[in-house]
Amino acid sequence: MLILKLGWKNIWRSPIRSGVVIGAVLIGTWAGIFILAFSNGMTKQYIKDQLDTYVGHIQIHDPKYLQENLPQYSISQPDSLIQQLKSYPFITNIAAHSEVQGLAMSSANTFGVSIIGIDTTEEKKVSTVYTDIKKGNYLKNDVRNPVIIGQKLADKLDLRLHSKLILNFQDIHNEISAGAFRVVGIFSTNNSTFDEQNIFVQKDDLDRLLGQPGLVDELVLRVDNIKQAPNYAKRLQKKYPDLTVQSWGDIAPELRYADASMDYTMYIFMGVLILALTLGIINTMLMAVMERTKELGMLMAVGMNRSRVFSMILIETFYLIFVAVPIGLLLAWGTVAVTAHTGIDVSAFSKGLAAYGLSTVIHPELSGIYYLNISIMMGIAAILAAIYPAWKALNLKPVEAIRKL
Amino acid sequence: MFFLKLAWRNIWRNKRRTLITTFSIVLAVVLASFTRSMQIGTYDQMIQNSAGIFTGYLQVHQKGYWDKPTIDNSFAYTDSLIKKIASVNHVTDVVPRLQSYALAAGQKKSRAAMIIGFDTKAEQSLSDPQKNLIDGTYISSDSARSVLITEGLANYLNLAVGDSLVLLGQGYHGMSAADVYPIQGIVKYGIQEMNRAMVFLPIDEAQVFFGTYGRLTAAAVTLDDAHAVNDVQKTIQSQLNGPYEVMTWRQLMPELVQAIEADSGSGMIILLVLYIVVGFGIMGTILMMTAERQYELGVMVSIGTSRFRLGSMLLLELIFLALLGIILGCMGSLPLVWYFHLNPIHFSGDAAAAMRQYGMEPILPFSTDPTIILGQAMIILGLTAVVSFYPMYHAHKLNPIKAMRG
Numbered sequence: 001m002l003i004l005k006l007g008w009k010n011i012w013r014s015p016i017r018s019g020v021v022i023g024a025v026l027i028g029t030w031a032g033i034f035i036l037a038f039s040n041g042m043t044k045q046y047i048k049d050q051l052d053t054y055v056g057h058i059q060i061h062d063p064k065y066l067q068e069n070l071p072q073y074s075i076s077q078p079d080s081l082i083q084q085l086k087s088y089p090f091i092t093n094i095a096a097h098s099e100v101q102g103l104a105m106s107s108a109n110t111f112g113v114s115i116i117g118i119d120t121t122e123e124k125k126v127s128t129v130y131t132d133i134k135k136g137n138y139l140k141n142d143v144r145n146p147v148i149i150g151q152k153l154a155d156k157l158d159l160r161l162h163s164k165l166i167l168n169f170q171d172i173h174n175e176i177s178a179g180a181f182r183v184v185g186i187f188s189t190n191n192s193t194f195d196e197q198n199i200f201v202q203k204d205d206l207d208r209l210l211g212q213p214g215l216v217d218e219l220v221l222r223v224d225n226i227k228q229a230p231n232y233a234k235r236l237q238k239k240y241p242d243l244t245v246q247s248w249g250d251i252a253p254e255l256r257y258a259d260a261s262m263d264y265t266m267y268i269f270m271g272v273l274i275l276a277l278t279l280g281i282i283n284t285m286l287m288a289v290m291e292r293t294k295e296l297g298m299l300m301a302v303g304m305n306r307s308r309v310f311s312m313i314l315i316e317t318f319y320l321i322f323v324a325v326p327i328g329l330l331l332a333w334g335t336v337a338v339t340a341h342t343g344i345d346v347s348a349f350s351k352g353l354a355a356y357g358l359s360t361v362i363h364p365e366l367s368g369i370y371y372l373n374i375s376i377m378m379g380i381a382a383i384l385a386a387i388y389p390a391w392k393a394l395n396l397k398p399v400e401a402i403r404k405l
Numbered sequence: 406m407f408f409l410k411l412a413w414r415n416i417w418r419n420k421r422r423t424l425i426t427t428f429s430i431v432l433a434v435v436l437a438s439f440t441r442s443m444q445i446g447t448y449d450q451m452i453q454n455s456a457g458i459f460t461g462y463l464q465v466h467q468k469g470y471w472d473k474p475t476i477d478n479s480f481a482y483t484d485s486l487i488k489k490i491a492s493v494n495h496v497t498d499v500v501p502r503l504q505s506y507a508l509a510a511g512q513k514k515s516r517a518a519m520i521i522g523f524d525t526k527a528e529q530s531l532s533d534p535q536k537n538l539i540d541g542t543y544i545s546s547d548s549a550r551s552v553l554i555t556e557g558l559a560n561y562l563n564l565a566v567g568d569s570l571v572l573l574g575q576g577y578h579g580m581s582a583a584d585v586y587p588i589q590g591i592v593k594y595g596i597q598e599m600n601r602a603m604v605f606l607p608i609d610e611a612q613v614f615f616g617t618y619g620r621l622t623a624a625a626v627t628l629d630d631a632h633a634v635n636d637v638q639k640t641i642q643s644q645l646n647g648p649y650e651v652m653t654w655r656q657l658m659p660e661l662v663q664a665i666e667a668d669s670g671s672g673m674i675i676l677l678v679l680y681i682v683v684g685f686g687i688m689g690t691i692l693m694m695t696a697e698r699q700y701e702l703g704v705m706v707s708i709g710t711s712r713f714r715l716g717s718m719l720l721l722e723l724i725f726l727a728l729l730g731i732i733l734g735c736m737g738s739l740p741l742v743w744y745f746h747l748n749p750i751h752f753s754g755d756a757a758a759a760m761r762q763y764g765m766e767p768i769l770p771f772s773t774d775p776t777i778i779l780g781q782a783m784i785i786l787g788l789t790a791v792v793s794f795y796p797m798y799h800a801h802k803l804n805p806i807k808a809m810r811g
Contacts, residue, residue: 021689101516112508260752260754264756273678277682280687287425287694
């Protein structure tokens with residue numbers, strides 16, 4: 001008890017030294033967590049944008065369609081399936097596509113694309129492409145065979161609004177089929193590869209050319225909780241063993257990569273930061289022990305035993321860290337909460353972000369588990385940082401210590 | 406001069422103190438270099454994955470090709486042109502290509518594929534179909550009438566080595582281009598986009614197929630030093646007087662540049678936090694170092710040493726320590742970074758699976774560019790310099806009586 005009190009008094013006896021250690025730990029915790037939340041928010045936003053644009057949360061295909069990629073391997077009896085799916089409370093929206101790989105030909109050039117037939121009212125509920133129309137309009141019925149294409153493809157094929165575009169592909173009987181389409185809209189999403197490789201037409205137009213009205217090759221679902229998508233997909237897979245149900249991570253591995261690797265690099269960075277903090281504390285405390293040689297020697301000379309000296313230094317370091325860490329955590333939590341609400345506009349720093357498909361307003365977010373993990377990492381670092389200087393203090397010889405200047 | 410000597414002696418008088426302060430600076434340099442090398446290494450891997458495997462660090466096209474990439478915008482393939490490019494300093498190889506899209510068909514199915522008219526020898530320094538061959542044999546003659554196709558296309562079209570591949574496309578100035586070729590080999594690339602649908606057709610035969618006799622759409626250039634890319638671009642541009650455009654990978658792959666820039670922004674913030682933390686570490690040791698020497702400084706002031714000189718002496722000591730720390734830090738960082746360059750950190754679990762699926766090796770690569778370490782060392786030196794003004798301030802404010810009594 002005496003030791004606890006003594007340690008507490010000691011740390012306030014030298015406020016500058018304590019201030020430096022507390023400041024380092026506090027800022028390290030605060031800034032470290034904030035950066036984690038910032039990067040996490042940025043990645044989550046990126047993934048969400050991509051899912052909203054084209055991936056959806058869950059996709060359902062015929063297993064053969066995924067292998068062969070031909071429109072005839074369609075989902076059988078799609079209407080009753082859609083009715084059944086609608087009864088699941090976690091599925092919020094469903095859109096049906098017919099899809100075929102083909103050639104888009106203009107007078108200037110030819111390019112391989114995925115031609116996707118959509119129902120405009122349903123599609124708007126699962127994909128935000130309609131908000132990315134930069135010229136013209138979304139698909140409408142006022143012209144015959146309308147098509148919307150990405151800006152990048154428009155550049156490659158030298159197409160403008162109202163230009164004619166020939167689409168060439170194989171129908172469900174493997175016969176070559178072709179149709180003339182009119183460009184009614186040009187979109188530009190935050191994924192230029194997507195803009196280059198996908199074009200959208202009315203489902204009825206495409207189904208007619210493919211040779212089967214009501215053809216459904218792909219169902220795109222949105223669910224109430226993205227995190228639960230893999231579990232929902234598993235449940236649906238069990239219910240429909242003849243179909244392949246995939247969640248977004250399987251459909252777009254690059255997004256799962258972005259998600260998983262962010263975590264990994266962030267923990268490595270936190271490790272480096274905590275290492276820097278720990279060694280910084282050890283250095284400062286070692287110096288402090290040296291500075292207090294005379295004092296410690298005196299204490300030992302008047303009969304304080306070694307284990308008490310050891311505990312005293314140990315407790316001092318603990319105090320410093322345990323004053324700083326909770327304040328740091330609290331500040332970090334507060335900053336994250338505030339900026340998550342207001343968002344941080346980084347457009348001034350990075351023009352690249354917007355073009356890369358990242359939002360320029362970032363909303364940091366971090367789940368509780370990170371706070372816990374960081375607290376544990378900090379706790380272990382604190383123990384390590386406390387032991388070494390305390391052990392060094394033990395090696396002082398009382399007589400020599402007092403004799404020194 | 407006298408104070409220089411005194412400062413030097415002071416450093417070695419208490420070796421442990423010197424050791425601890427130096428260590429805090431060494432640590433700062435090593436950790437900052439480690440973090441930055443990891444960041445730059447990741448970017449290098451991204452660049453290498455695209456520029457070094459397919460695109461090349463530079464490409465020469467007919468002027469206007471990039472805006473409108475059709476074979477009509479091709480240029481005449483002459484030996485003197487290639488020689489001119491190859492003679493530029495840092496250029497290791499010039500890879501001629503005739504590239505366009507066509508419909509590739511097997512027995513039942515067809516798919517739009519990228520047709521690459523390739524030089525069987527030169528291509529080995531870029532996409533290297535020979536090394537990536539998983540079935541069949543490599544094509545040895547530029548005029549051979551056979552093709553290599555990627556695994557993705559072979560699976561999709563249900564074709565194997567020895568089968569025939571039908572190509573149907575648009576040739577020079579709207580001519581139709583159609584032919585049948587036997588498949589001589591199948592190549593596989595880790596990067597899925599590359600593996601999806603590519604057909605390698607020997608260049609002379611590709612020129613026959615598209616009707617572009619003696620023409621190329623691009624000459625891809627590989628370099629021995631990726632940093633020299635802008636100089637090489639200028640040199641090539643000035644040497645080729647004619648309607649050519651010379652583009653670097655930065656212009657050819659703006660998405661990649663944007664991805665790097667986007668990441669680099671958060672990378673800088675991360676470093677900034679690290680600087681603050683190591684700065685506090687250095688500050689702590691310097692603070693304690695001054696506190697420990699209260700008595701000694703008090704004596705010096707009382708026997709008449711000017712405070713300014715005392716402060717300068719302390720500053721000199723710290724400059725010595727900083728330089729020592731920086732040099733040791735650089736010496737320590739280099740082997741550390743090299744170690745992680747040779748034995749990179751491996752991702753595990755979900756991240757590794759996702760990376761493999763994405764066609765990337767699941768590792769965290771490190772850059773060994775020594776300028777990174779030097780740059781970080783300079784920043785830490787600056788940081789130490791700022792912190793070093795504290796002892797000067799302390800010497801200025803010191804009350805000798807109090808100092809000696811303590």
